[in-house]
Amino acid sequence: MFQSKLHFTKSVYTILMLLMVIALSLTACGTNKGDSISPEYHGVKYTGQGTLETKVNVVIYNEDEILFLQTVKIVDDNPTVWKVLQAISDNAEQGMRIEKDQKGQISMVDGIENNQTKKWKLYINNILEDEDLENVGIDEEQPLTLRYKENTL
Structure with missing residues (x-):
């Protein structure tokens, strides 16, 4: 009788240890480089050259409504406004064509x-930007606004 209790207890401990090993291995699989668990980014994204990640807050308005409102992720060592807009233009599900x-x-x-009366105007940190967009750098969490407005400064 004592031996059957010992065998039963040994089986229970073996099962518990096996469950703990499985749980720990699943936890280890979910970590990112051993630091922490991080969800995969599913929004609009541009992947260029390099590993620097920059997230930019973008809003695009036409005359009547918001067309786009999202944080765009740029993976490139030289993030520019045009790369942000390319990411939006190239995204079939969430984006729109931008030229x-x-x-x-x-x-x-x-x-x-x-047209003659209205045009698209770009604002970075609420300041009008009128340079070539390929040359305008962008920083982390910088607000980028594109508005279709009257053609006056």
């Missing part, structure tokens, strides 16, 4: 083109 002219200025967003 620029020869001067590097936005000429069309989601089928809405610049």
